[in-house]
Amino acid sequence: MDSPRYARLGRRRIYGTLGVALALCCAAIAAASLLVILGYVVVKGVGALNWEFLTQLPHPVGVPGGGVGNGIWGTIIIIGIATLMAVPVGLLTGIYLALFGRGVIPESLRFLSDVLSGVPSIAIGLFAYAVLVAPLKHFSGFSASFAFMMLMLPLLVRTSEQAIRSVPQAVREGALALGMSNFRATVGIVLPTAMPAIVTALLLAIARVTGETAPLLFTAFGTQFWESNPNHPMAVLALQVFTYAISPYPSWQAQAWGGALLLILAVLILSLGARYMLGRAAKGLDA
Amino acid sequence: MENAQPQFRRVVRFVSAADRGFAAIVYAGSAFFGLLIVGLCVELVLGSWPSIVKFGPAFIFSSSWDPVASKFGALPMIFGTVATSLIAIVLAAFIGIMGAVFLADFAPRWLAAPLSFLIELLAAVPSVVYGLWGLFVLAPFMRTAIGPALQKVLGWTPLFSGPIYGVGLLTAGMILALMIVPTVTAIARDVISAIPRDLREASMALGTTKWETATKVVLPAARVGIFGACVLALGRALGETIAVTMVIGNRPEISASLFAPSYTLASVIANEFTEATTSIYISALIELGLILFFVSMIVNAVARLMIWSVRGSERS
Numbered sequence: 001m002d003s004p005r006y007a008r009l010g011r012r013r014i015y016g017t018l019g020v021a022l023a024l025c026c027a028a029i030a031a032a033s034l035l036v037i038l039g040y041v042v043v044k045g046v047g048a049l050n051w052e053f054l055t056q057l058p059h060p061v062g063v064p065g066g067g068v069g070n071g072i073w074g075t076i077i078i079i080g081i082a083t084l085m086a087v088p089v090g091l092l093t094g095i096y097l098a099l100f101g102r103g104v105i106p107e108s109l110r111f112l113s114d115v116l117s118g119v120p121s122i123a124i125g126l127f128a129y130a131v132l133v134a135p136l137k138h139f140s141g142f143s144a145s146f147a148f149m150m151l152m153l154p155l156l157v158r159t160s161e162q163a164i165r166s167v168p169q170a171v172r173e174g175a176l177a178l179g180m181s182n183f184r185a186t187v188g189i190v191l192p193t194a195m196p197a198i199v200t201a202l203l204l205a206i207a208r209v210t211g212e213t214a215p216l217l218f219t220a221f222g223t224q225f226w227e228s229n230p231n232h233p234m235a236v237l238a239l240q241v242f243t244y245a246i247s248p249y250p251s252w253q254a255q256a257w258g259g260a261l262l263l264i265l266a267v268l269i270l271s272l273g274a275r276y277m278l279g280r281a282a283k284g285l286d287a
Numbered sequence: 288m289e290n291a292q293p294q295f296r297r298v299v300r301f302v303s304a305a306d307r308g309f310a311a312i313v314y315a316g317s318a319f320f321g322l323l324i325v326g327l328c329v330e331l332v333l334g335s336w337p338s339i340v341k342f343g344p345a346f347i348f349s350s351s352w353d354p355v356a357s358k359f360g361a362l363p364m365i366f367g368t369v370a371t372s373l374i375a376i377v378l379a380a381f382i383g384i385m386g387a388v389f390l391a392d393f394a395p396r397w398l399a400a401p402l403s404f405l406i407e408l409l410a411a412v413p414s415v416v417y418g419l420w421g422l423f424v425l426a427p428f429m430r431t432a433i434g435p436a437l438q439k440v441l442g443w444t445p446l447f448s449g450p451i452y453g454v455g456l457l458t459a460g461m462i463l464a465l466m467i468v469p470t471v472t473a474i475a476r477d478v479i480s481a482i483p484r485d486l487r488e489a490s491m492a493l494g495t496t497k498w499e500t501a502t503k504v505v506l507p508a509a510r511v512g513i514f515g516a517c518v519l520a521l522g523r524a525l526g527e528t529i530a531v532t533m534v535i536g537n538r539p540e541i542s543a544s545l546f547a548p549s550y551t552l553a554s555v556i557a558n559e560f561t562e563a564t565t566s567i568y569i570s571a572l573i574e575l576g577l578i579l580f581f582v583s584m585i586v587n588a589v590a591r592l593m594i595w596s597v598r599g600s601e602r603s
Contacts, residue, residue, distance in 0.1 A: 016498030026385035031405035092316025112324040118587030120526025126576045130330040183309030211413020214528035260416045
């Protein structure tokens with residue numbers, strides 16, 4: 001081994017070390033930016049949090065206090081309705097794709113589902129507006145639920161298809177051999193086995209729409225009052241955060257941080273819940 | 288046997304009736320799902336039809352957006368959308384791919400798991416929270432620190448000249464980069480991990496360092512999938528609305544400076560849709576949505592094909 005070559009190896013090792021350090025920095029930057037954003041939201045938001053903030057109506061500009069109670073209430077109602085609509089449609093389509101999965105129609109349905117998952121939420125908001133707001137001539141919480149349903153569906157469809165497929169064929173055949181109908185075998189045996197994975201997907205889908213704001217601008221629209229009728233315009237927390245943030249009033253901006261903290265907490269809890277369910281799903285498949 | 292026969296048939300009939308009903312419900316559910324997506328395309332085309340008829344292809348190439356005079360041209364928004372997304376993807380691709388290399392090939396287990404977890408949580412942060420942070424933390428920092436520093440060094444190029452408002456193309460691009468880094472990192476990490484071990488061992492056996500193996504052997508082998516990850520992230524950046532609306536400055540102008548305020552397709556719709564008074568205004572805004580829809584659809588289809596080609600399709 002002559003010495004120039006050896007020196008080159010030394011330089012190559014140094015490059016390697018520097019490269020790994022650079023890669024480590026990149027991973028660290030990405031992870032640290034989450035902590036930085038979380039830190040800002042917690043520090044700036046925690047001051048706004050109190051019982052009044054969670055339960056009261058927004059006050060007009062200049063009147064201190066007030067809260068986002070109606071926004072929290074509206075978020076729960078709109079997401080609840082969206083879930084009630086998305087779960088049956090998503091499950092049925094997932095069952096269809098898993099059981100009748102070959103051929104032109106299922107393949108194109110899968111493709112459409114993937115397309116839908118990439119459609120910007122604002123375009124889906126425009127669709128909800130065209131179908132449910134423009135013909136009725138008023139904004140409504142229900143139109144927001146409709147938009148949220150479409151945002152939740154792709155994830156639900158693909159996950160439930162995969163979860164149902166991953167249930168061993170022998171389990172289904174065993175059920176059929178005992179004389180069960182396909183219906184009973186699917187609903188009674190296959191679905192419960194696939195359930196943890198489906199619940200995981202549902203939690204992730206709910207987490208995704210909890211912070212979604214763009215389609216709300218022209219569906220739920222927002223209101224200053226308590227509203228439980230989904231046929232009327234409704235306040236939504238994410239929309240309130242947006243409105244307060246771009247307002248020129250410091251008191252509203254402070255409340256925007258408080259609302260952002262609530263949103264982050266909700267999304268984190270849902271994501272952690274999904275991870276927990278995923279762990280259970282993996283365990284269920286191993287057993 | 289004579290007795291069992293009719294009973295057996297009744298059971299079969301019951302079974303098949305239940306199955307037929309079940310199949311009908313399943314078909315109905317999936318048909319509804321299909322209809323929703325077809326309806327989405329149809330409604331967007333119908334809604335933008337008056338604008339398509341009135342302005343024709345000039346809509347895309349005209350740069351004047353003046354609702355009061357009923358003059359609508361999408362070019363400034365197309366420019367703003369493409370510019371912010373390109374800034375985002377350049378930043379996110381570098382950080383994301385490097386991060387993925389580290390997570391897949393170098394990180395010890397105790398470090399890889401929490402880092403991956405944090406980066407994946409970054410994807411869960413709501414868009415409006417990014418916007419809030421961008422507006423109150425990043426934009427002032429851009430105006431007072433990042434911007435002047437960049438201008439000092441690179442101010443002689445048109446890209447970094449002009450007044451620094453804080454909000455603008457670069458700020459929006461940086462926020463977008465943060466939002467799509469998790470997409471690039473997660474998919475690139477999976478693609479890199481899926482590259483066979485043999486390849487790494489063969490390379491190491493030839494005397495390369497671990498870093499050379501990772502960047503000169505493994506990365507090229509995974510390039511199609513990684514490129515797919517970037518394209519998928521690009522698709523997300525193109526359609527991102529709220530965070531961009533809050534930090535881009537909302538001005539329908541084309542400027543060479545990255546510090547200048549701009550506008551994107553999605554943020555115009557977000558800002559102006561509920562205030563649009565005339566029907567042609569609404570129609571023009573829906574046409575912007577239609578453009579966005581088609582572009583993101585094409586970008587997504589390309590990305591998915593590329594990712595499938597490496598990682599193997601998950602479809603079956």
